[in-house]
Amino acid sequence: MSRVAVIGAGIAGLATAALLGADGHDVTVFEANAEVGGRVGRWDAAGFRFDTGPSWYLMPEVFEHFYRLLGTSTADQLELVRLDPGYRIYFEGRDAAMDLYTDRSRSADVFEAIEPGAGAALGRYLDSAAETTRLALDHFLYNDFSAPGTLAVPAVLRRAGRLGRLLFQPLDRFVAGRFRDPRLRQVLGYPAVFLGTSPSAAPSMYHLMSHFDLDDGVWYPQGGFRELIDGIDRLNRSVGNRVVTNARVTDIRVEHGAARGIRYLDAGGTAQQVDADVVVSTADMHHTETSLLPVRSRSRSDASWKRGDPGPGAVLVMLGVRGELPALLHHTLFFTEDWSVNFDRIFGAVPSVPEPASLYVCKPSASDPTVAPPGCENLFVLVPVPADPSLGRGGIDGAGDRVVEQVADAVIAQIASWAGIPDLAARIVVRRTVGPGDFESDFNSWCGSALGPGHTLRQSAFLRGRTTSRTVRGLYFAGATTVPGIGLPMCLISAELVAKAIRGDRSAGPLQEPLARTAVA
Template sequence: MKPSTPRSEGRVVIIGAGIAGLATAVLLAEEGSSVTIVEKNSTVGGRAGSLEDPATPGFRWDTGPSWYLMPEAYDNFYALAGTSTEDQLELVNLEPGYRVFPEGAAHFDVSSDPATLAELFENIEPGAGKKLEAYLAKAGEIYAVSVENFLYTTFSNLRPFLGLGSIGAGIDLLKNLLASLSQHVSSQFTDVRLRQILTYPAVFLSSRPEDTPALYQLMSYTDLVQGVKYPLGGFTAVVESLHKLAKQRGVEILFETSCVAIHTQDGAGRTQATGIHVESNGQREMIPADVVVSTADMHFTETELLPRELQSYPEKWWTHRNPGISTVLVMIGVKGELPQLSHHNLMFSHDWTPDFDAVFEPSVRSTNPGNASTGHANTGHAGTGHASTTNINRSASIYISKPSESDPTVAPEGHSNLFVLVPVAADPALGHGNIYAETASDPVQAIADAAITQIAEWAGIDDLHQRIIACHTIGPADFEDRYHSWLGGALGPAHTLWQSAFLRGKNRSTKVNNLLYAGGTTVPGVGVPMCLISAENVLKRMRGDGSTSALGTQ
């Protein structure tokens, strides 16, 4: 029997106090539900965490998201919560949007000003300026269609999609789904630097350009047209805002409380979620609920919290799924300022195919899982955790954020705060960082050391190593341990063709009534804006709303 629509009142229990969990709690409490969140860790935020080290007072690092994109997703969420982005966050426009360090070539800044950006493209490749204008115009059209039809929907009603537009528009949409982002960009631009600027956003979708549908050229619209913003206080400020709104609405949060099972009950031919079993301080209890919303990793929810017969997505379903990327994160405190770096920085290998192969190709991962897109470490066979550093000097495609460029609260005066993201294979065997363990694993430490060396060499900071006064790391095993992340993934399943839109999975169980999902591992996808939208889609599901537009814009 088809699951019924859960009602939008009564008692709701939410698993996880990350971005999606807090946002869902805010909207459901605003709707009139009594909401309790259970969180296995001792703080809110989940992957959007915060780190301070008493040994280096004045430094604070975000340990997760760092790019503020899709501002309307925040605007819409806060409006639904009865407030506004302006009241909750202090945003700074970043100009340039970011700095690019191509291997073997001079660095350059990528502006959010269309005319300046077109001039940059034209100077690098004659004729590319006009091509970029057309490319971004198309990206804007696709973005508008996606926001209107594919993001704010539960795909519970396919009727709205039947009138999506003309036959020509449908064919155009199909072409952008079947072609890869890499193919699409390469057909229009020749210079490798320009191709990389337009295809690297695939990484933010936990994917690689060759596997990402060309539809996602819309990502270039978000950073190159809408521009890049930064919330003062970092994404910790976003988390604190959501936490405050939740508390104001009476949401109860139980910390250091792990969900160990979803409680179900049979009746009237249906299986109903009636609460969750939790463990805290060695004690086990059942928390009753009318609705259960899991914002935990969907793989964990389905395969660990439900019995086999009630799993909509059993282990077999995940066999051919792409887990996306994991990361080694490096948080660094540096004495003195670093004018060589902008707020956001991207370092691109001239040939980055081996970088992506080491993250996404099973044949490469199985024999060299520590390549980590950089070749910095080799753990031998998957799961052994035995490290060597035979390829430690290979260059990498990495991301560096320097929030101290824009935010005086994240580093002592006259010092710099760096956050480095190195994409790696989704493989917990790579090990832990040193934040939650006494020492980092050999592969994680090797990757961090090589990334620091690369930054010093490519950005021309000869004394970087000598000026570091704090260095903290996070590895794939940390994502697995702290967030029950499938295979230690950092973001969520990759946005390939078969893992996008309605093919990504439903935001409700097909076998258990009143069990709903939110977060980066369900629809609409990965990233903070998507998590905010996933919270709204839970509200839509509970209202029985099958529309495709954002609530409040209909």
């Protein structure tokens, strides 16, 4: 039985620990903050309960598979509701909003009403997205790419030409070749933002994202996303694992080229040392490499990191609002007309905060009466901005740094104007902001990135961070900054990749359900 130290108790850390504990290892998780969850946090104020991180529940089959590995199911762990319409979009300069559904035929009707022929084109687009999704799940997402032969299989080789085009053609060009109306192009291109990049930088392989929201559907766990974390934490503890909070890991101990444990500061600031046979870091990869590992054990140079793309930063705005807001659905997007300028200001050579900004608003009170007092609404606003911690930190009731609060004021006014809610600002009774500086200080995020390294060509699939360290034996990585990438489902898969690697399983597919124990060292 191996002694395992897991760094970080976000979803990836807890999921990794649960799988390794179920495999018979002796696992302890070390979390710097007072509570588990990482970015999947919760904030309560004046009867409002806010999710402070992820708010889209997509790829339900990935969650179901993870739960089944541990002998349970999604139905046993969560109360999910399907959102229909899935989301609403407001376009700058357009009076009418667009609602999109989880029923493909209804979404096709929406497309057709805007552009003749677009309904049928959407069907073909989603067929391609579904095929690409199946290929990704079977051969890429559950693959740590340590065995190149896993890609030399008929299903992949038959599609080699198509896969090459999907990898090297940007998503925006792929979409533009099928739809003319700029609104439809925006709808199908914007998922790139949830992958930490822009439609012009994301490979068109990621058009598969449209399968998840327009075919699989958009879901919501009643009680909020904290319910997801709390459930995985219970599963983690149920297999005998331990979680130590207020434990800020300061370094990974490396002896003779192998991980031998960690050092951390406890709640009182006292240095502690823990021996381990295996270390799994689910902390930000940049932080792990540049702060936790000795220089001789790092796999990337400073110059390499400077050439990388940390993904976007974000300003988050949490608002408790008196009265109802029927103009907003559970998920509502706001798209600027000058699309390319918006993204260039976030990702370009001379970054700056877009104004107006394309942004996202979540109103969970549309589906969950427990997140706001009666007669009130709960709003979570995400504004993509450059990954730059100097933009500042947020605060409560306008107490954040100047730029962050200015962004919040601007987007409140923008939502009020575009959605026809002229008295929105006057009805706000709770306000909290979060800025890139908070992501850097609270989560050791590279450049204050909100999501993780962008899914550009150079940072996707086998070019992304590795599951197994190339320089330190017994060191593994999980989370949004390594393979397969950004998002809650991807973090669950990254946990499974660690479990597979420790087993010596280099296959391309998921583990067999339920988790069958193997002999461990």
